[in-house]
Amino acid sequence: MSGFAEKMRQTWEQNILFSVLLELTYRCNLNCVFCYNEKNPQEKPIGRERYLKLFQELKSMGVFNLIFSGGEPLAHRDFFFLGRQAREMGFVIRIKSNGHALHQATARRLKEELDPFIIEISIHGACAETHDRQTRVQGSFDQLMQNLHILRAHKLRFQLNSVLTCWNENELTAMQRLARKFAAPLKFDSQITPRDNGDPSPLALAPSEQGLRHLLQIQLQSAPQGQGNTPSTRNYCGAGASTIAIDPAGNVYPCVQWRQAIGNVQNQNIREIWQDNAALADIRKSNEQARKNMLALGEKAAFGSFCPGMADLVGGNASTIYPSVHLRSKLRGEILNSTDRPKVR
């Protein structure tokens, strides 16, 4: 295990808060069909001063990564102000964006004022027809392609993230080609989730079994041996162990997917929320149990496909394996046992 991998393992094992994701706003300039955000939350958003105090608290706790997310984080009126402050305080800044507004002037400001380590950009297909169909904004694919060239010109590192859907599952190879063209990594999420308010309508876009199989084959081909399967820690993932997510109203969650609030930074110090918190202790126990339950599935277990937050959302128990994980594990087992098993590099 490399020095850094060992440090990451320590953050999970010793509950060291290392990465904090900030959902700055749920406002967005796109309108993705399967978006999980609740569009009209009623709670009072965090103000500028409280964010600055929060940054100081996080710095004093040794937090390294600050991830600006949304909605679309650039749609927050204080995005650049907060980003500049975060940079001055020495955080590693990561940004999750749809890329639609990252035109010339914005990209330049990003580089000069925030100097983010990486921008994770959502892509929905390999062509305008598919991408625009999912974003429901005409011209969004062409705009994104233009903006990716701009990011490259400004030496802004980015990776492409895509959610596998029944609309884009036939474009996996083409999307890989597209990512290679920009020399950017491409990461797929094969799990569409219900909305945060429980609305299951996004699930209508879930990929087919064939689409899932194709993605699993690609992932097995590209993963170094042993990577991406059994975690070497007692937890299933870093949720609530080394990471948290904070929504625009200040509610704190173990991760962006696991929407079980453990406190609110508008009336609590984040250090208080992180320490001696009964709700968080239960979450950590569930996380450990989730790992045990996945290990019980045996060698075929598709580890990356399970999410405790998703389990909590669909079944009310974060450690219970839900049906789509069984399907992915079955497909993984079939691929591993097949004669055309992909060669692991």
Added chain:
Amino acid sequence: MPVTPATILQLNSDIRQTRLADEGVILRQEEGEVLVVNDIAIRFIELIDGKRNMDELTGLLLREYEVEPDILASDLAEYACELLEQGVLTRAEA
């Protein structure tokens, strides 16, 4: 160019660092490379501010760690050279 007691260093602007379980983690953003360093190394890096020279930094560290002054000064000079070569540090204007 050697690192002397009068040398003033500063962190390269793409460097991000933190303490993590008694060690230090340094990210070189431009290279996308992470370095894990020991306690005294991360303390040295934390103290570098583009104003204090190597002699002053050595003095500060001697207050915190029980080490022989000559050995510490020599080790720090050698380590600073490595960090300069790696692009973690640059020389500050005097």
